[in-house]
Amino acid sequence: MVDFQKTRDAFDLPEGIVYLDGNSLGPLPRAATARVSALLRDEWGQRLIRGWNEAGWMAQPGRTGDRIACLIGAAPDTVTVGDTLSIRLHQALHAALQAAPDRREVLTCSGNFPSDLYIAEGLLRTLDKGHTLRVVPPQEVAATLSDQTAVLMLTEVDYRTGRLHDMARLTRAAHNLGAVTVWDLAHSAGALPVDLRGTNADFAVGCTYKYLNGGPGAPAFLYVRPDRAEQVSPALPGWLGHAAPFEFEPSYRPAPGISRMRIGTPPVIALAALETALDIFDDVAMSDIRARSITLSERFIAGADALGLQLMSPRDPARRGSQVSIAHPEGYAMMQALISRGVIGDFRAPDLMRFGFAPLYNTEADIDTALAHLSDVVLNRLWDNPAYSVRQAVT
Amino acid sequence: MVDFQKTRDAFDLPEGIVYLDGNSLGPLPRAATARVSALLRDEWGQRLIRGWNEAGWMAQPGRTGDRIACLIGAAPDTVTVGDTLSIRLHQALHAALQAAPDRREVLTCSGNFPSDLYIAEGLLRTLDKGHTLRVVPPQEVAATLSDQTAVLMLTEVDYRTGRLHDMARLTRAAHNLGAVTVWDLAHSAGALPVDLRGTNADFAVGCTYKYLNGGPGAPAFLYVRPDRAEQVSPALPGWLGHAAPFEFEPSYRPAPGISRMRIGTPPVIALAALETALDIFDDVAMSDIRARSITLSERFIAGADALGLQLMSPRDPARRGSQVSIAHPEGYAMMQALISRGVIGDFRAPDLMRFGFAPLYNTEADIDTALAHLSDVVLNRLWDNPAYSVRQAVT
Numbered sequence: 001m002v003d004f005q006k007t008r009d010a011f012d013l014p015e016g017i018v019y020l021d022g023n024s025l026g027p028l029p030r031a032a033t034a035r036v037s038a039l040l041r042d043e044w045g046q047r048l049i050r051g052w053n054e055a056g057w058m059a060q061p062g063r064t065g066d067r068i069a070c071l072i073g074a075a076p077d078t079v080t081v082g083d084t085l086s087i088r089l090h091q092a093l094h095a096a097l098q099a100a101p102d103r104r105e106v107l108t109c110s111g112n113f114p115s116d117l118y119i120a121e122g123l124l125r126t127l128d129k130g131h132t133l134r135v136v137p138p139q140e141v142a143a144t145l146s147d148q149t150a151v152l153m154l155t156e157v158d159y160r161t162g163r164l165h166d167m168a169r170l171t172r173a174a175h176n177l178g179a180v181t182v183w184d185l186a187h188s189a190g191a192l193p194v195d196l197r198g199t200n201a202d203f204a205v206g207c208t209y210k211y212l213n214g215g216p217g218a219p220a221f222l223y224v225r226p227d228r229a230e231q232v233s234p235a236l237p238g239w240l241g242h243a244a245p246f247e248f249e250p251s252y253r254p255a256p257g258i259s260r261m262r263i264g265t266p267p268v269i270a271l272a273a274l275e276t277a278l279d280i281f282d283d284v285a286m287s288d289i290r291a292r293s294i295t296l297s298e299r300f301i302a303g304a305d306a307l308g309l310q311l312m313s314p315r316d317p318a319r320r321g322s323q324v325s326i327a328h329p330e331g332y333a334m335m336q337a338l339i340s341r342g343v344i345g346d347f348r349a350p351d352l353m354r355f356g357f358a359p360l361y362n363t364e365a366d367i368d369t370a371l372a373h374l375s376d377v378v379l380n381r382l383w384d385n386p387a388y389s390v391r392q393a394v395t
Numbered sequence: 396m397v398d399f400q401k402t403r404d405a406f407d408l409p410e411g412i413v414y415l416d417g418n419s420l421g422p423l424p425r426a427a428t429a430r431v432s433a434l435l436r437d438e439w440g441q442r443l444i445r446g447w448n449e450a451g452w453m454a455q456p457g458r459t460g461d462r463i464a465c466l467i468g469a470a471p472d473t474v475t476v477g478d479t480l481s482i483r484l485h486q487a488l489h490a491a492l493q494a495a496p497d498r499r500e501v502l503t504c505s506g507n508f509p510s511d512l513y514i515a516e517g518l519l520r521t522l523d524k525g526h527t528l529r530v531v532p533p534q535e536v537a538a539t540l541s542d543q544t545a546v547l548m549l550t551e552v553d554y555r556t557g558r559l560h561d562m563a564r565l566t567r568a569a570h571n572l573g574a575v576t577v578w579d580l581a582h583s584a585g586a587l588p589v590d591l592r593g594t595n596a597d598f599a600v601g602c603t604y605k606y607l608n609g610g611p612g613a614p615a616f617l618y619v620r621p622d623r624a625e626q627v628s629p630a631l632p633g634w635l636g637h638a639a640p641f642e643f644e645p646s647y648r649p650a651p652g653i654s655r656m657r658i659g660t661p662p663v664i665a666l667a668a669l670e671t672a673l674d675i676f677d678d679v680a681m682s683d684i685r686a687r688s689i690t691l692s693e694r695f696i697a698g699a700d701a702l703g704l705q706l707m708s709p710r711d712p713a714r715r716g717s718q719v720s721i722a723h724p725e726g727y728a729m730m731q732a733l734i735s736r737g738v739i740g741d742f743r744a745p746d747l748m749r750f751g752f753a754p755l756y757n758t759e760a761d762i763d764t765a766l767a768h769l770s771d772v773v774l775n776r777l778w779d780n781p782a783y784s785v786r787q788a789v790t
Contacts, residue, residue, distance in 0.1 A: 264615070
């Protein structure tokens, strides 16, 4: 039996707050402040340049990558950490297109992050080889896959609705047609079991500031299937992806395997915070997290149903990530009202309230408190209060 | 009169160390630990997702950029901060090539960072439009510029020797021939006055972990001349470079000006550390830093000359950045011997010892101590000691 009280205690959660926005930014691990302070004071401050070797900074991206690999069903030495998700996606898509040189269609769905589409558009424009980015509704992806598809690029969990793609089935279908897959795990990693090895996915990317709780602006990760890694000619050949970074050779030679996808100097301070966040996963199986996520979200949905609210997430928990979305014309004001009562979810235009469930720290009591406030908001039409309905800058 | 004792006191320097490697990694600002701890505990911990607006995280890249702009002769709203130098160079070179669409030669010199050459090679290969990367010796750059040159891409200060390019003259020469300029200021920013406005340079990039003291893996910066910024179609169109990031539009629309060069989520923790480092520059003019840098490096050169050592840096201080390099066949072991005595410089193959001078914290006493130990190493041939000559992994 997993001790979720222990994992909850590992976070420094503010008094009186029910935090249901870990799908946007996870909370502060209690150990992070001391660890980062020690890194600054003892490693950077005292060791200075020697920290790169003596304090293991240079090895951080691979070391952290191996820990994330455990959470997404990947083998050691297949994941590297650093840069942002946009950069990682650019690298992955560029590499995937190399593996399908005779095809010109990148297939994705409208449930993908718009930012993933921007990066794909940008890369295809830079390549200028006649590639097209084909965007279809999520439910049409399988039927649209064809022997024209170069790359199937999908985000497993829809950030709006929590709808979950069937990674195993779609990866198999893509491979059967000769296409290469790129999976964005931004809303998957740390939220539900992912089986990169089992599904035989080619490339995957994700961020670490959502369910992995790495902190604001925490670095992203990139997975490359080992056989693919040896074939990649990196789009962004950085010095730390060189076979011998400190030889300062005039031309790039790729490092072996995943290491070639390293780019510049690793974000040492951010990685130290992330490592404390990953520590919290050490005693928990992703299957336990998933089971509890379903318990929490089903409890929430039952309450929302009782209030007559419109569920925008799949009702079948097997088809849903670890979030529940509710549509309401007054969703913006409703969320402001909830936040003013200490229940933090978020809002996505035009009308979506999002509630993320992170079993490492969310409890049944959190759900019940959230539902009590949601009931108050609905039954008393609190959205009519101008204090809530006037739009502010949103994140 | 600038109070360099005050700036030195702003750093947490280890006892008994003479640190002459700020050209590789600057030391810890005394205020960094408290600031980063406060960010973790009070902003991330307590405000959680609300930190993006309430704690100003979203505005960090521009706010920090404006402070760096002051140090490199750039106007407000022309510099953004985030990502690594490799990514920033990729963006800048891609944008520069857009501004010279009918030419195919990127001119650079062998004194550039190899990593800059890797990124350029990678981009030109991705573009696959027949561009060539032409690498000439530093002293031949001016004569090689021609009406075939699309982009002149140079690092102002050679990381090996400290040789300083004449940015004003080369930029003018490039512009006279219709070429666009990309300057890497990695060893310039914070070390010597840079006048981006006065030289009319088109693009510039740099890192913040050297003379700007932002910490290990601190983010990079990118300058784009305002008229150029409005014309750039970004290579890496990230969501935070979108005109309306929170509208989640399906297609990218560039934000105005430099903001379009933002990519993903900003590295909030690293930027907080960097801000404390930039505070230290507040009461100092770059001209004062430069004057003191020359005093320190001339003092060091005089001592090295007296020991009969071979100076690899330009003897004329006007042609030199803020570092002095000495060649010696036993340079590796000599540097190890110096480090074991608490004098930290670094070594670059095959035979270069590098000593960086950072007036914010280095003193005449530092130079004298370093020279005393260097004298001991030379006069007693300490390189013969196997403890120093056996190669370790180097950074």
